[in-house]
Amino acid sequence: MKLYIFIFLTFILLSCKDNNSKQTSQLTEVSIQVPTVVCEMCEETIKKTVFGLEGVKSVEVDLEKKITHVKFNSAQTNLETIEMAISNSGYDANNRKRNPEIYASLPDCCKKD
Numbered sequence: 125m126k127l128y129i130f131i132f133l134t135f136i137l138l139s140c141k142d143n144n145s146k147q148t149s150q151l152t153e154v155s156i157q158v159p160t161v162v163c164e165m166c167e168e169t170i171k172k173t174v175f176g177l178e179g180v181k182s183v184e185v186d187l188e189k190k191i192t193h194v195k196f197n198s199a200q201t202n203l204e205t206i207e208m209a210i211s212n213s214g215y216d217a218n219n220r221k222r223n224p225e226i227y228a229s230l231p232d233c234c235k236k237d
Contacts, residue, residue, distance in 0.1 A: 151181065152198040156207060159190050160216045160227075160236045169234070173213040177201050192217075 161167065167185040170192055174183045179200025184193045194206055210217035214226040214234070227235070 150198045151195055152203075153193065153195045154203050154206070156192045156194065156203075156210065157190065157218050158185070158192050158210065158215050160214075160222060161185065161187060161190055161192075161234075162236050163187070163233045165231060166215065166234045169213055169230075170210055170215060173209050174206055177205060177209055180206070 158166075158170065161170065164187070167187060170185050171183045174180055174192070174194055177196070179197035180194060181197065182193075182195040185191075186193070192210070196206070207217040207220045211220045212223050212226060214222050214230045216222050
């Protein structure tokens with residue numbers, strides 16, 4: 125009986141290890157052009173929005189270069205979903221245009237035009 129319990133526990137531990145290595149191997153890093161970001165408030169909005177997506181591990185916004193770097197688990201989200209989230213928060217994301225209604229509601233410091 126003890127042998128069966130040992131084999132069962134070993135199997136469970138090995139299964140958990142395999143799941144963790146699969147998640148790590150599915151991490152993807154992308155750079156997204158965000159030409160309409162202008163201030164730290166823009167940066168915070170984008171970070172909060174993108175971190176709200178399932179599977180996102182890190183978000184860095186470079187205000188000077190107007191690029192957002194995102195690391196995410198590709199089994200849980202994808203580039204298109206991230207771009208859409210950014211555009212729905214009022215900012216352009218690569219070729220996806222910002223939501224004009226949301227953009228209009230942004231503080232004046234966040235408006236480029």
